Amino acid sequence: MKDSENRRQWVDDLLAYPDCGGISLTMNNIRCSICGYERTSTNHLDLRPNNPNAATVTLSRILKKSPMEYLKDIIVERPPVTYIGPTAKRDSRELMSIISGFVKRDAYVLDLGCGAREQAAPIEYLGYRYLGVDISNPASDMLADAHSLPFRSGAFDCILSYAVLEHLHNPYIAIREIERVLKPGGIFVGTVSQGEPFHDSYFHHTPWGLISVIETTEELKILRLWDSMDTLSALARMGRYPKIIKGLIKLVDVIHSAMPFLAPRKLSWPAREQRIDKLFRAGSVCFVIQKHGLKSENV
Secondary structure, eight states, X not given: OHHHHHHHXXXXXXXXXXXXXXXXXXXXXXXXXXXXXXXXXXXXXEOOOSSOOOOOOOOOSSOSSOHHXXXXXXXXXXXXXXXXXXOOSSOOHHHHHHHHHHOOTTOEEEEETOTTTTTHHHHHHTTOEEEEEESSOTTSSEEOOTTSOOBOTTOEEEEEEESOXXXXXXXXXXXXXXXXXXXXXXXXXXXXXXXXXXXSOSOOOOHHHHHHHHTTSSSEEEEEEEEOSBHHHHHHHHOSSOXXXXXXXXXXXXXXXXXXXGSHHHHTSOHHHHHHHHHHTBSEEEEEEEETTSOOOOO
């Protein structure tokens, strides 16, 4: 009971109305006298917006630099795996290793698009306060929309989004919300689809695409990008093809992985260029993004 009460208290301290941003919201008082937002209080909070304020996003017509110039300042090596705790169904050991290097114990971590909360065990193992939100999954702690997050500005030390950004209908608005609810110095870590086939997704992000989205913000900076599986592997697992075609794609993926000499020119490339090549061929891209405010380290 005490743990439940403590959790309720710290969650209350983070909440804000999703329509107007008012901060009088608590689990016991889900009615706003300003915007009229109202929900029935239940054990499973539904804080999805009703009539949210319009979002205004100012976009530059040009990038300050070319994408390859941005990449020069971004780490592209895979992070070392230091995490040794419980593993989730979707492997997040690299992401947990990154988080543990940045974020102190008892920090607030938001799992954005958490699904069935499968990342809760690793996050809580590291000693963090976990909150999982999802647009529709009843197994989440709270129903919420990434385009209008029901949290106060600067609420979280870390935001995790595992294969979520591609499912958001307006990533430019969502990234501003992520920027807003992160504390200065906080990190945004996760993965986003690049070469994976359609899976109820809107915008898949290449490394260049992710750079362009982050460049629309004022305070976010990409620290690290790396590849997950190859696009061929993603197509073999997820593509809407007959099984025999999937099998053939998988065979091509195995041949490609086992025979790098088929592209002899690439064997002479510097190690960084080879890593960038793998990044550009990735089924999904892993990322570490930080909000300005503290010195970047342990990336």
